[in-house]
Amino acid sequence: xxxxxxxxxxxxxxxxxxxxxxxxxxxxxxxxxxxxxxxxxxxxxxxxxxxxxxxxxxxxxxxxxxxxxxxxxxxxxxxxxxxxxxxxxxxxxxxxxxxxxxxxxxxxxxxxxxxxxxxxxxxxxxxxxxxxxxxxxxxxxxxxxxxxxxxxxxxxxxxxx
Numbered sequence: 001x002x003x004x005x006x007x008x009x010x011x012x013x014x015x016x017x018x019x020x021x022x023x024x025x026x027x028x029x030x031x032x033x034x035x036x037x038x039x040x041x042x043x044x045x046x047x048x049x050x051x052x053x054x055x056x057x058x059x060x061x062x063x064x065x066x067x068x069x070x071x072x073x074x075x076x077x078x079x080x081x082x083x084x085x086x087x088x089x090x091x092x093x094x095x096x097x098x099x100x101x102x103x104x105x106x107x108x109x110x111x112x113x114x115x116x117x118x119x120x121x122x123x124x125x126x127x128x129x130x131x132x133x134x135x136x137x138x139x140x141x142x143x144x145x146x147x148x149x150x151x152x153x154x155x156x157x158x159x160x161x
């Protein structure tokens with residue numbers, strides 16, 4: 001059994017790096033892993049030592065990697081401003097929506113600012129998921145998740161009306 005946090009990190013580093021690379025899918029896993037390890041050492045060392053003794057540190061670090069990954073994706077997307085000199089003119093939503101969907105479109109206020117930004121880029125301006133993810137330097141999987149959450153909220157509004 002590993003007796004110290006340093007020994008544990010040295011022994012499990014490759015395993016943790018595989019988890020981080022699996023999340024990032026673009027070889028930025030080492031940066032993610034190092035950020036999580038640095039955070040654990042600077043802010044949560046006592047908790048990590050307790051979890052090490054209890055044999056639960058693997059789960060804690062895997063959850064921390066996922067949390068940090070999604071937090072960083074969200075922050076990157078918030079910072080990005082999509083500007084394009086050849087941006088298509090705004091599309092009148094009525095051209096594409098029937099009356100029932102028009103009611104839901106008016107109530108887009110239920111979406112978070114992040115969901116609304118991605119929704120408008122994808123639906124109103126016609127950007128593909130790949131273009132949005134490349135512009136924001138986040139994964140396509142994250143953009144699909146944001147769009148999926150927005151769709152669920154919009155469908156709930158439509159069902160209620």
